[in-house]
Amino acid sequence: MERRANLLTELQSIAGAENVRPGDDEFAVDGVAPQAVVRPATVEAAAAVVRHANANRLAVIPIGGKQRGGPGNVPARYDIGLDVTALSEIIEYEPGDLTITCGAGITLGELRKATAAAGQMVPFDPEIAGEASVGGVLAADLWGPSRVSLGGPRDFTIGLRVITGDGLTTRAGGRVVKNVAGYDLCKLYVGSLGTLAVITEATFKVQPVPKATRELAFTAASAADACGIAGESLMRGLSLQSAVVTRADERWRLDITLAGSEAAVERSAREFASLSGDREQETGDKIGHVEGGLIGVRVAAPPSELPALLEGLPGDAHFLAYPTLGVVRLRLKDEGELPPLVAMGAVVEDAPPDVKRRIDVFGPEPLSSATGGLMRSIKAQLDPNGVLSPGRFVGRL
Amino acid sequence: MPLSGEISTASPLFDRARARLAPVAASLIKDLQSAIGVKHVLHAPEDLLVYEYDATIERGLPEAVVLPETTAEVAAAVRVAKRHGVPVTARGSGTGLSGGAIPCEGGIVIVTARMDRILKLDPANRLAVVQPGVINLDISKAAAPHGLYYAPDPSSQKACSIGGNVAQNAGGPHTLRYGSTVNHVLGLEIVTPDGDIVTLGGEALGAPGYDLTGLVVGSEGTLAIVTAVVVRLLPQAQATITLLAVFDEVRQASEAVSAIIAAGVLPAALEMIDGKTMQAVEPFVNAGYPPDADAALLIEVEGLEEETSEQAEAVRATCEVSGAREIRIGMSPDEREKLWAGRKGALGALGRLAPSYYILDGVVPRTRLPDVLSGVYEACERYDMPVANVFHAGDGNLHPNLMFDDRVPGAAERVLELGEEIMRLCVDAGGSITGEHGVGFEKRNYMSWIFSDDDLAVMARVKSAFGAEERFNPGKVFPSSKGCGEVSSRMKTAIAKIGPDAYV
Incomplete structure (x- = not known):
C-alpha cells in the first residue's frame, strides 16, 4: 500500500495533483484495475508519465472512451491508467x-x-x-x-x-x-x-459525405446466393458502401447500403433489384452489429470461401458477415462454442474477463516463428522495458 | 537506359569499373555462383556498369549482380552477402527517381527482372499474387479479361516493376481517389537481412499482429527484399470522363483545384499542366493547347454513368466559375487518350527545351497550392532557371522540372540549390519532401526538416528490429554525411544524364 501512495504522489508532481487519482474499476481493463489514473493536460505531461513508468518498470495502459471488453488479452500487469481524454481538441x-x-x-x-x-x-x-x-x-x-x-x-x-x-x-x-x-x-x-x-x-x-444513401435488403436462397449477389453488385460498380449477410430462422438475408449521388443511388437500387430477381424484398436496415451472446469472435477467409464457412455454422449461431471482405463476426453464448472456430483461425474480439483469462484471444499459436520474431524485435525496440499494455497483444507482447 | 550499346569496353569508364573491382573477393563471386548458378551472376566490369544507374542522379557500382529466379535464390544470395559482410541492394526496372536502386556502397545488386511471373490470378477474390519483377501494367493486362485492374499507375507503369513500386510506395495520377501502393497490397513475402523468408499479411483480412506489410511498403528496400506481393484488384469503372480545362493564369487553375474538391467531387485524377509544359508538348502531340495559356487541368471522373456525368458537369461548372477559358470533354477512349497524350508525353517533350532537367517531388496541403506554386515560379525567376510544372494537383503533389544547361559552369550547383529552396517551400507550407518518388539518397538530408531527431531515432530502431543495420540498401532514407559511391564528385555530370527517359 505504501507503494501506491508513493505512485500517486509521484504522478501528482509530474502531471499536477488535480489530474491524478487512485485507480478504480472504472478504469479496469479486462477486470484488472490500475493503482493510479492520470489524465495529463498536455502531450508533454503524458510523455513524462510514460518516462516515469519506464524508469520504474510500471505498466501503463492508455485509456480513452473506456469501452469495455474489446480486443486484446488480459493485461499481464497494470499500474497506471493513462487517460488521454484531455487531449481532445x-x-x-x-x-x-x-x-x-x-x-x-x-x-x-x-x-x-x-x-x-x-x-x-x-x-x-x-x-x-x-x-x-x-x-x-x-x-x-x-x-x-x-x-x-x-x-x-x-x-x-x-x-x-x-x-x-x-x-x-x-x-x-x-x-x-x-x-x-x-x-x-x-x-x-x-x-x-x-x-x-x-x-x-x-x-x-x-x-x-455522400449526397444520398439508401438501404436495401432481400431474402436469399443460401449463403452462396447472398454473397454472390453482393459480389456481383461490387463488380458492376454499383454505389455499394457496404454489404452484410445474416441469417435468421433459416432465412438468409443480404442487406446493402448504397451511397453516392442521387442518380447513382437510384440507378444502383434499380440494378440491385433486378439482380435480386424474384427474391423476396425486405425493408432495408443498416445492420451494423450483431446482438446478444457473451463472446464476440471474428473469422476471416477469402471471400470465395465465405459461403461454405457460413453454411457450416450451427443453425442457432448469431453472426453477421461482410461478404465482399471475407469476414464473419459471431456472438457466442458460451465458451464451449469457441474450439471449432478457433480451429478456423478465429480471433476473439471481445469477451468477459473470466473467459479471457483462460484463453489467448488471438488463438493458440498466433505467430509463426519468423513473423513473431520480427514483431518481438519491434516491440523490444519501441518499448524496451515492456511497460506499455504488457501481455495484451498477439503472442502476449 | 542511360548507357547505350556504342560504348566500347576500352572506354575509361571500364577502367574505373575494373579499378573498383580489384578488392572483390573471388570467393564472393564463387559463393554466389554456387548459390544461384554461374549464368545468373554478373561480375565482369562491362556487365556491372549497366547496374550503376537508375533514372536519377546517383551512381554506385556493384561488385556483383545476381538475377535470381526464385525466393530461395534471393535468400541464398542474401546469406552469401551476410557471410561476406557486403551490402545488398534490390533493383527492379531501374525507373526510380530517388536513387533507390543504386548500390551506394557497392556490394551485391539483386535484380528481380527474372522473377516476373504472375503466380496467381484470383478474380473471385479480386487479388493477384505476383513476383516482384512483374511490370505494373502487366497486372492490369492480365486482370482485364475479368473486369479487374490494379489501381496504382505511376507514369512509368509500362516499365516499372511491382517490387520497385512496393519499395517506394509508388503513386500516380489516380492516387487521388484510390490511394498509393500501400492501399493495394494485402500481403508480402520477404527475405530479411538474415536471409530468412517471412510471410506478412496474406490473402484474407485481419491476420493478427502488427501491420508489417504496411511498414515494409515504402521502406525503400532498407528493411527487406520483397519476393512476392499479394495485390488487391479493383473492378474497372463503368464509365470514365476526362476533362481538359484551359486557364489564362496558373493561379486560376490552382484555385479551381480546391474549388472542385470543395464542391464535394473527388475525381479519380486531377492533374495540372503549366504553360511551359504545354508549349513543349504541343509540337509533338498536337493536343491543341493554346500557345498563350498559362495552365490546364486534366480531370478524370469515373464510376457509374449517372454519377460520372453529374460529376463531370460539376467539374465543368466549377472550372468555368474559376475562369477557365476553354473546357474540352472526352467521353470515348480515343477522345480521352487524346486529352491525356499531352500529360503523358510531357516529360519526354521537355527534353526539347533544355539539354538537362531535374525533377522535383514535393507535397503541400491542397489549399496551399496557389501560394506555393507562386513561390516556385518566383524562386525559379530569381535563379533565372526555366521551370515546367506538370503534376498531381489534386493531391498537392508538385513536380517542378528545372531546365538548365549543364555545360554552363555552376549550373548544376544552382539547380540543386534551387531544388532545395523549393523543397523548403513545401515543408514550410506544412507539406512533405516526397509524395511518391521516395527519399532515397538525394533527399535523406532533408528528412530532418520534417522529422525530429527522436522521430528518426524511432525509425532507426525499427530498422534495427529487422536486423537491417546497413546491410540492405545502405546510405538511403536516413540523414548522413556520407556520399553515395562517388556521387558527390559526379553529381553535376550525372544530373545532365537525366533526360527524356525519366518518368514523373
Whole structure:
C-alpha cells in the first residue's frame, strides 16, 4: 500500500495533483484495475508519465472512451491508467485539404460532428458507441462494414503523434494526403493495442459525405446466393458502401447500403433489384452489429470461401458477415462454442474477463516463428522495458 | 537506359569499373555462383556498369549482380552477402527517381527482372499474387479479361516493376481517389537481412499482429527484399470522363483545384499542366493547347454513368466559375487518350527545351497550392532557371522540372540549390519532401526538416528490429554525411544524364 501512495504522489508532481487519482474499476481493463489514473493536460505531461513508468518498470495502459471488453488479452500487469481524454481538441481542420488533425482523446461522436459541419466525414463505422475515443479505435484497429468501399483505419490515417515506451514524443507520417518520407510507422501503431506507443494525436484523410444513401435488403436462397449477389453488385460498380449477410430462422438475408449521388443511388437500387430477381424484398436496415451472446469472435477467409464457412455454422449461431471482405463476426453464448472456430483461425474480439483469462484471444499459436520474431524485435525496440499494455497483444507482447 | 550499346569496353569508364573491382573477393563471386548458378551472376566490369544507374542522379557500382529466379535464390544470395559482410541492394526496372536502386556502397545488386511471373490470378477474390519483377501494367493486362485492374499507375507503369513500386510506395495520377501502393497490397513475402523468408499479411483480412506489410511498403528496400506481393484488384469503372480545362493564369487553375474538391467531387485524377509544359508538348502531340495559356487541368471522373456525368458537369461548372477559358470533354477512349497524350508525353517533350532537367517531388496541403506554386515560379525567376510544372494537383503533389544547361559552369550547383529552396517551400507550407518518388539518397538530408531527431531515432530502431543495420540498401532514407559511391564528385555530370527517359 505504501507503494501506491508513493505512485500517486509521484504522478501528482509530474502531471499536477488535480489530474491524478487512485485507480478504480472504472478504469479496469479486462477486470484488472490500475493503482493510479492520470489524465495529463498536455502531450508533454503524458510523455513524462510514460518516462516515469519506464524508469520504474510500471505498466501503463492508455485509456480513452473506456469501452469495455474489446480486443486484446488480459493485461499481464497494470499500474497506471493513462487517460488521454484531455487531449481532445481539433488541432487543425481545413476542409479544402481533406485532412483533419485531432487529439487522440476526442470521441468519434465529436469528430463526426466537426467534419459533418463541412459536409465531410472520416469514414469510421466500427460497431462501437460514439463515446469511443479516436485513439482507442485506432489502437484496436476497429472498422465496420464500409471498409469495403472506404477503407479501414490503416488506409485513412496519414499521421500520428505518439509516445514510445521509453517516453519519446515522436511523429509518424504527416499532414498531407500523399507522403512517402521515411518509414510509415502509422501502420505499426494502428492495431498495436497500445503495446508499441501511446497515440496522442492523429491526422486523417476525410471524404465528402455522400449526397444520398439508401438501404436495401432481400431474402436469399443460401449463403452462396447472398454473397454472390453482393459480389456481383461490387463488380458492376454499383454505389455499394457496404454489404452484410445474416441469417435468421433459416432465412438468409443480404442487406446493402448504397451511397453516392442521387442518380447513382437510384440507378444502383434499380440494378440491385433486378439482380435480386424474384427474391423476396425486405425493408432495408443498416445492420451494423450483431446482438446478444457473451463472446464476440471474428473469422476471416477469402471471400470465395465465405459461403461454405457460413453454411457450416450451427443453425442457432448469431453472426453477421461482410461478404465482399471475407469476414464473419459471431456472438457466442458460451465458451464451449469457441474450439471449432478457433480451429478456423478465429480471433476473439471481445469477451468477459473470466473467459479471457483462460484463453489467448488471438488463438493458440498466433505467430509463426519468423513473423513473431520480427514483431518481438519491434516491440523490444519501441518499448524496451515492456511497460506499455504488457501481455495484451498477439503472442502476449 | 542511360548507357547505350556504342560504348566500347576500352572506354575509361571500364577502367574505373575494373579499378573498383580489384578488392572483390573471388570467393564472393564463387559463393554466389554456387548459390544461384554461374549464368545468373554478373561480375565482369562491362556487365556491372549497366547496374550503376537508375533514372536519377546517383551512381554506385556493384561488385556483383545476381538475377535470381526464385525466393530461395534471393535468400541464398542474401546469406552469401551476410557471410561476406557486403551490402545488398534490390533493383527492379531501374525507373526510380530517388536513387533507390543504386548500390551506394557497392556490394551485391539483386535484380528481380527474372522473377516476373504472375503466380496467381484470383478474380473471385479480386487479388493477384505476383513476383516482384512483374511490370505494373502487366497486372492490369492480365486482370482485364475479368473486369479487374490494379489501381496504382505511376507514369512509368509500362516499365516499372511491382517490387520497385512496393519499395517506394509508388503513386500516380489516380492516387487521388484510390490511394498509393500501400492501399493495394494485402500481403508480402520477404527475405530479411538474415536471409530468412517471412510471410506478412496474406490473402484474407485481419491476420493478427502488427501491420508489417504496411511498414515494409515504402521502406525503400532498407528493411527487406520483397519476393512476392499479394495485390488487391479493383473492378474497372463503368464509365470514365476526362476533362481538359484551359486557364489564362496558373493561379486560376490552382484555385479551381480546391474549388472542385470543395464542391464535394473527388475525381479519380486531377492533374495540372503549366504553360511551359504545354508549349513543349504541343509540337509533338498536337493536343491543341493554346500557345498563350498559362495552365490546364486534366480531370478524370469515373464510376457509374449517372454519377460520372453529374460529376463531370460539376467539374465543368466549377472550372468555368474559376475562369477557365476553354473546357474540352472526352467521353470515348480515343477522345480521352487524346486529352491525356499531352500529360503523358510531357516529360519526354521537355527534353526539347533544355539539354538537362531535374525533377522535383514535393507535397503541400491542397489549399496551399496557389501560394506555393507562386513561390516556385518566383524562386525559379530569381535563379533565372526555366521551370515546367506538370503534376498531381489534386493531391498537392508538385513536380517542378528545372531546365538548365549543364555545360554552363555552376549550373548544376544552382539547380540543386534551387531544388532545395523549393523543397523548403513545401515543408514550410506544412507539406512533405516526397509524395511518391521516395527519399532515397538525394533527399535523406532533408528528412530532418520534417522529422525530429527522436522521430528518426524511432525509425532507426525499427530498422534495427529487422536486423537491417546497413546491410540492405545502405546510405538511403536516413540523414548522413556520407556520399553515395562517388556521387558527390559526379553529381553535376550525372544530373545532365537525366533526360527524356525519366518518368514523373
